[in-house]
Amino acid sequence: MSEQKGKRRGMFGRLFGRETSVEETGPEDAPKTPDEIQSHESAEHTSDVEAGTVTNDLSEGAVTDTHPRSGTEVAVTAVEEFSPDVASEAPTEPEKPTQQSWFQKLRSGLTKTSSRLSDGITGIFTKKKLDATTLEDLEDLLIQADLGVDTAMRITDTLSKGRYEKGIAPEDVRRVLAEEVERVLAPVAQTLELNASARPHVILVVGVNGAGKTTTIGKLAAKFAADGKKVMLAAGDTFRAAAIDQLKIWGERTGSPVIARDVGADSSGLAYDALKAAREGQYDVLIVDTAGRLQNKQALMDELVKVVRVLRKLDPDAPHDVTLVLDATTGQNAMQQVEVFRERAGVTALIMTKLDGTARGGILVSIASKFAIPVYAIGVGEGVEDLQPFDAAQFAKAIASM
Numbered sequence: 001m002s003e004q005k006g007k008r009r010g011m012f013g014r015l016f017g018r019e020t021s022v023e024e025t026g027p028e029d030a031p032k033t034p035d036e037i038q039s040h041e042s043a044e045h046t047s048d049v050e051a052g053t054v055t056n057d058l059s060e061g062a063v064t065d066t067h068p069r070s071g072t073e074v075a076v077t078a079v080e081e082f083s084p085d086v087a088s089e090a091p092t093e094p095e096k097p098t099q100q101s102w103f104q105k106l107r108s109g110l111t112k113t114s115s116r117l118s119d120g121i122t123g124i125f126t127k128k129k130l131d132a133t134t135l136e137d138l139e140d141l142l143i144q145a146d147l148g149v150d151t152a153m154r155i156t157d158t159l160s161k162g163r164y165e166k167g168i169a170p171e172d173v174r175r176v177l178a179e180e181v182e183r184v185l186a187p188v189a190q191t192l193e194l195n196a197s198a199r200p201h202v203i204l205v206v207g208v209n210g211a212g213k214t215t216t217i218g219k220l221a222a223k224f225a226a227d228g229k230k231v232m233l234a235a236g237d238t239f240r241a242a243a244i245d246q247l248k249i250w251g252e253r254t255g256s257p258v259i260a261r262d263v264g265a266d267s268s269g270l271a272y273d274a275l276k277a278a279r280e281g282q283y284d285v286l287i288v289d290t291a292g293r294l295q296n297k298q299a300l301m302d303e304l305v306k307v308v309r310v311l312r313k314l315d316p317d318a319p320h321d322v323t324l325v326l327d328a329t330t331g332q333n334a335m336q337q338v339e340v341f342r343e344r345a346g347v348t349a350l351i352m353t354k355l356d357g358t359a360r361g362g363i364l365v366s367i368a369s370k371f372a373i374p375v376y377a378i379g380v381g382e383g384v385e386d387l388q389p390f391d392a393a394q395f396a397k398a399i400a401s402m
């Protein structure tokens with residue numbers, strides 16, 4: 001990836017707009033939650049079927065559809081009843097959440113993680129000196145919060161310098177915590193950048209079951225589409241009909257064609273067809289969903305390797321990003337997921353979801369410290385606006401209740 005950096009143009013940060021309105025960029029009526037997706041699903045699927053415009057199968061009787069932007073014929077799920085120009089559907093007077101409002105959301109999402117740390121620090125240091133016992137207690141607290149042994153030791157080392165046997169305020173401990181966490185995270189906080197010479201830029205999204213892959217793809221598609229990018233989606237999770245349908249809904253809502261086949265179809269063949277169609281149609285981005293797989297299931301991991309191999313037949317640089325979606329609530333198991341997915345599928349970046357539902361958000365610090373893999377974004381909820389680029393300083397402050 002690094003040698004391509006020069007050719008790439010900045011994208012993800014601008015897309016998500018750290019300083020701009022998030023709502024501005026998201027489609028006005030994009031489904032925000034699985035429930036909304038479900039209700040869209042039943043209502044709209046019926047009409048699609050009645051209209052005879054939807055097909056899941058590229059090979060048999062696939063309905064071809066001319067994409068409004070490209071004029072290229074590809075077999076896709078119907079998108080014409082939804083305006084592909086998502087940007088024009090943006091609210092006329094959008095709410096403008098500022099950088100601060102995302103920070104507030106992040107803080108509140110990370111409350112379980114930060115209050116556990118903060119309460120622990122207060123308990124350890126109120127009216128107590130900084131000595132071997134309190135430092136040991138702090139180290140235990142940090143390790144239990146999944147920050148990792150290395151980071152925990154660095155924090156206690158920094159704290160003890162010049163302060164040993166002296167009283168220390170819990171705020172000072174939290175400040176050192178924030179500084180050290182930021183130091184670990186800063187190098188991995190990177191933006192998803194599209195390779196300007198790749199058409200399409202292929203993003204393969206991998207992870208264990210239920211990590212949030214499909215939802216994350218939907219959110220990414222919404223952001224890319226709102227930025228005027230031509231996005232194609234590939235429903236490579238051929239194990240679950242619901243995952244295929246869920247992706248189709250996102251495709252409809254974002255004006256992005258979805259290449260899909262029936263449940264049980266070969267996902268590498270589907271990925272190949274999708275890349276071929278995306279190239280012919282001059283798409284900017286192809287996001288390929290994959291079935292959730294446990295990292296210890298050898299056959300499934302082999303299948304992922306095959307998807308990568310097959311994509312490379314068409315473009316030796318593809319996939320340009322292999323993004324591992326990690327569910328923060330899985331805690332320490334996420335470490336093993338990174339290890340195995342990196343080894344087998346060549347993971348190049350991470351997105352961590354569900355930081356709003358866990359007291360173990362510190363795992364991101366452990367992962368950054370151990371693997372140094374770029375983190376593109378984090379999720380603190382189910383809505384489009386709940387996925388944002390990863391900012392080390394904000395995360396560190398939120399986790400340390402600063």
Ligand SMILES: Nc1nc2c(ncn2[C@@H]2O[C@H](COP(=O)(O)OP(=O)(O)OP(=O)(O)O)[C@@H](O)[C@H]2O)c(=O)[nH]1
Nearest residue numbers: 209210211212213214215292353354379380381382
């Ligand atoms: N609270 C919370 N829920 C999330 C977040 N991201 C995704 N989810 C929810 O997590 C659930 C699983 O998400 P999916 O996108 O279906 O996960 P998946 O990885 O595609 O799942 P499989 O298809 O089983 O592999 C859904 O209910 C999502 O709405 C997040 O950041 N916070």
